[in-house]
Amino acid sequence: MSKRRKRKPKHFRGVYALLVFPFAEDFHLLLDLMRRFSAAVRYAYNRLLEGKGREELKRQDDLLCTFFRLNTRHADDAVLKAQAVLDSARERGEDPRKVVFGGRKLFETLRRRHLSGKPLKELKREWKEKRQGLLYSRGDRTKGGNLNLRLEAEDGALWLRVNLGNGRYAWALVKTSHPNLSALVERVHASLPYNVELSLKDGKVHATFTWEEEPTPLAATKENGVLGIDVNSDPYHLALAVVGPDGNLKRHLTLSLEEVDRAPNRGTKELLLWKIAHQVVSLAEEHGVAVATERLKHLPKGRRGDGSGRAFRRKQHRFAYASLLRKVHSLARKKGVQVVEVNPQDTSAIGMLKYAPLLSLSKDVAAAYVIGRRALGFKEKLPKGYGKLLRDERFRDHAQGFYASRVRELQAKRAQEQNPYLRRRLSREIGEAKRHLSLLSSLQGSPGSQREVTDGRNSPGVNPWRVLRVGTFLPLLGREVPRDLSPLKVFLHRGAWEGWRESRGPHPGGGPKRANVHFG
Incomplete structure (x- = not known):
C-alpha cells in the first residue's frame, strides 16, 4: 500500500482594507448579497453533512442558485467555505453537527438571557453581523484575477467591483496603508489571481485580499x-x-x-x-x-x-x-x-x-x-551521575518519604479548609503529590527505568528525566520550578547521594521539615 504523499505547504500574502461606498445604495445591495451568501454557506454545510457533493450543490438548478439567487460561481464559493468549516471541525476532533455559525461563545451568551438594554442590543448586532456578514470569492487566472469581486486601479485609487448578478455591480473604494498594497496592485495590473473575503464589523465592510506565492528559496538551513x-x-x-x-x-x-x-x-x-x-x-x-x-x-x-x-x-x-x-x-x-x-x-x-x-x-x-x-x-543521554543517583535507594527513600508526608499534610489541611476554591486547589496538589509518589515507586525494578536516551517519545518503563525532576526539584530545592539549579552540579559530577549531603545537606523545604516548600 503506497504512502500518502505529503502536501507541500502553501505560502500566502495578504492585504487588509476598509471599504468606503460613495453611494449608499451600493452598500445596502452588498449587505443583501452578503446575507444571502452567508445563508447559502450554512445550507451547503448541512447538505455536505448529508453526503452531497460539491458538483451537485453548485448546479444552476440547485437551491443555492435558485433560492439564494446566487450565480454558479458564488454558489461554488459558498460550498468551498462550508467545506473549509467542516474540515476544520474534523481536524480539531469536534462533532461537525455541533458547529455554531456566528460563534459558540456569542450563542451561549445570548442563550443565558442575562443581559438587557444596550449591552443586549450590541450583542445581538454582533451576532447578526457574524451570521450574515460574509462574502467570499476565489481568484482565477483564467478570469483575469477575480470574477465576482474584481479590483480596478484608476487614477491612483483602488476600487472593488462587486458582481451583484443580472449585469449589476456595486463599487467601493479600497482604503488601506498595508505594506503589501504595492504587491496587490502589481497583481491587479498583471491580471494575476487573488482571493477576496468581505466581512461585516461594527456596521462597516472590511476586505481581506490574499494570494499564493512561490516559496522563497532556502538560504539559511x-x-x-x-x-x-x-x-x-x-x-x-x-x-x-x-x-x-x-x-x-x-x-x-x-x-x-x-x-x-x-x-x-x-x-x-x-x-x-x-x-x-x-x-x-x-x-x-x-x-x-x-x-x-x-x-x-x-x-x-x-x-x-x-x-x-x-x-x-x-x-x-x-x-x-x-x-x-x-x-x-x-x-x-x-x-x-x-x-x-x-x-x-x-x-x-x-x-x-x-x-x-x-x-x-x-x-x-x-x-x-x-x-x-x-x-x-x-539524542540527550542521561549523565552518568544521574544514573548513579537513580540507582541509590537512599535517594529514592528520601523523595518517597517527602511526598508521602506531603500527601498526609495536604489532606489534613483540606479537611479543615472551608473555602471551596482553596479545597479544590488542595485537592489538585494532593493528586499531583500522589502521581509523583507513584512515579518514584514505579522506578524500582522497572526494566525501562534506566534508559539513557530520550527523543521526545515515551520510553518503555519509567522516564528517567521525569523521575529526576520529581525527586530533586521539590524535595531538595524547595520548588517545582526552581530558579537556581546550580546545586544539581554535585549530582552531575559525583552522582552519589552522599555528595548532596556533604555539600549542603537536604534543603530546609525537603524531608520532614517542609516549611519553605512552594508550588509553582
Whole structure:
C-alpha cells in the first residue's frame, strides 16, 4: 500500500482594507448579497453533512442558485467555505453537527438571557453581523484575477467591483496603508489571481485580499545550525539559543515580552509581536541558521474557580505563544529561513536538569538549547551521575518519604479548609503529590527505568528525566520550578547521594521539615 504523499505547504500574502461606498445604495445591495451568501454557506454545510457533493450543490438548478439567487460561481464559493468549516471541525476532533455559525461563545451568551438594554442590543448586532456578514470569492487566472469581486486601479485609487448578478455591480473604494498594497496592485495590473473575503464589523465592510506565492528559496538551513526558541510566561520573555551543527552552544540571549503585555490595544500588541518576530528572524539570518521551535497545539489557560489563582491565570492568558510563533514561522519562510518544529516532550526538564547546571544557563535558555539540539537530531543521554543517583535507594527513600508526608499534610489541611476554591486547589496538589509518589515507586525494578536516551517519545518503563525532576526539584530545592539549579552540579559530577549531603545537606523545604516548600 503506497504512502500518502505529503502536501507541500502553501505560502500566502495578504492585504487588509476598509471599504468606503460613495453611494449608499451600493452598500445596502452588498449587505443583501452578503446575507444571502452567508445563508447559502450554512445550507451547503448541512447538505455536505448529508453526503452531497460539491458538483451537485453548485448546479444552476440547485437551491443555492435558485433560492439564494446566487450565480454558479458564488454558489461554488459558498460550498468551498462550508467545506473549509467542516474540515476544520474534523481536524480539531469536534462533532461537525455541533458547529455554531456566528460563534459558540456569542450563542451561549445570548442563550443565558442575562443581559438587557444596550449591552443586549450590541450583542445581538454582533451576532447578526457574524451570521450574515460574509462574502467570499476565489481568484482565477483564467478570469483575469477575480470574477465576482474584481479590483480596478484608476487614477491612483483602488476600487472593488462587486458582481451583484443580472449585469449589476456595486463599487467601493479600497482604503488601506498595508505594506503589501504595492504587491496587490502589481497583481491587479498583471491580471494575476487573488482571493477576496468581505466581512461585516461594527456596521462597516472590511476586505481581506490574499494570494499564493512561490516559496522563497532556502538560504539559511539547519545544515549550518539552528536557532532554538523557547517562549516563557514567567518571566514573560523569549529565550534564544544558537546551536552549531555539532550540537554545541554558540550564543544565547533573551528578549523581553513585557512590553507586549502592556500594550493598550490589540493592534499595538500585534505590531510589537511582529517587531519581535523580525528580531528573531534577523538573528537567524545573521548566523545563517534555521529556526527551531516546539510543536504545541493547545495550551491550557485555566478558568475561574479552578483553584490555580488569579495571578497564575493572568500569566497564562497573556501568553501569546501561538501568535508569536505563527509570525516567526511566516516571516522566516518569506526570508528563506528553514523552520523546524520538534516534539516538546521533556525539553524543559532536560534543560533544567542537564544544561542549566552544567553550562550555568537559565532554565529557559537551557530549554531553548535542548530544542535546538533536538531539531538537529541529537539524542540527550542521561549523565552518568544521574544514573548513579537513580540507582541509590537512599535517594529514592528520601523523595518517597517527602511526598508521602506531603500527601498526609495536604489532606489534613483540606479537611479543615472551608473555602471551596482553596479545597479544590488542595485537592489538585494532593493528586499531583500522589502521581509523583507513584512515579518514584514505579522506578524500582522497572526494566525501562534506566534508559539513557530520550527523543521526545515515551520510553518503555519509567522516564528517567521525569523521575529526576520529581525527586530533586521539590524535595531538595524547595520548588517545582526552581530558579537556581546550580546545586544539581554535585549530582552531575559525583552522582552519589552522599555528595548532596556533604555539600549542603537536604534543603530546609525537603524531608520532614517542609516549611519553605512552594508550588509553582
